[in-house]
Amino acid sequence: MGKFTTTGLALAAAGAVAALSGSGAAHHSTAMFAWGEEVRLNDLTVERWVWTNPHTFIYARDGQGNRWAFEGMSPNHLSREGWTRRTLAPGEKVSLTYYPLRDGRNGGFNVRVYKADGSEMKQLPSAK
Template identity: 45%
Template sequence: MHKIILPLLVFAFAAPASAHHSFAMFDPARTVTLNGTIKEFRWVNPHVSLFVLADHPGAAPELWAVELTSPGNLTRLGWTRKSLAPGDKVTVEVNPLRDGQKGGGFRKLTLVSTGQVLVARLIDIEKNGER
């Protein structure tokens, strides 16, 4: 009986752990600031994503893919699926992808029109004195 239960328990606990990916692809030691326009805001599980057409002096805007945390985590921080919309002018701080592609892990966003700052971690809210 124990020979059957133990492998089942191992599998049961291993499956959820393997379903979530790491943020190791982003370089936490570097921050890149993007000034541009929201192209798309996807409010989906497991991670919300944002596509920004970043201004690139002397050239066409560059499309950057930005990964955030889950909709549930963002909701607890005051975000909604309508927090951002295509066409919004923004300044976004990201930890860039280690491989040099145009993407990053979200750190902070400022809406140019209102100055509203959006963060995705409670520690950032506390650091900015907003709570």
């Protein structure tokens, strides 16, 4: 290969890396959550517990029938905290703490789940 071809390929590769790195950083952005504004929500009914990479999700309804969605850590992280794919089941009653979405929608980033049997499942250290 000539000098100009090698230089052109190197520049094209560098441009591709630069173009793609922004989308990777955007995916892992946590700017949508109000970190430090921990809220507790009681009397939720689990509708669905999604144990998948890269993030877990809890979908639930409150006593007024409003739907809520809570993002969580990865299964790998949660398994080290004692969670499994069977930790939550549809119809189960729970309370939880979370960092709310900044835009006011029903949801946020899950911090801890409090089960009806009194057990507590943590995802993150509490801000309180």
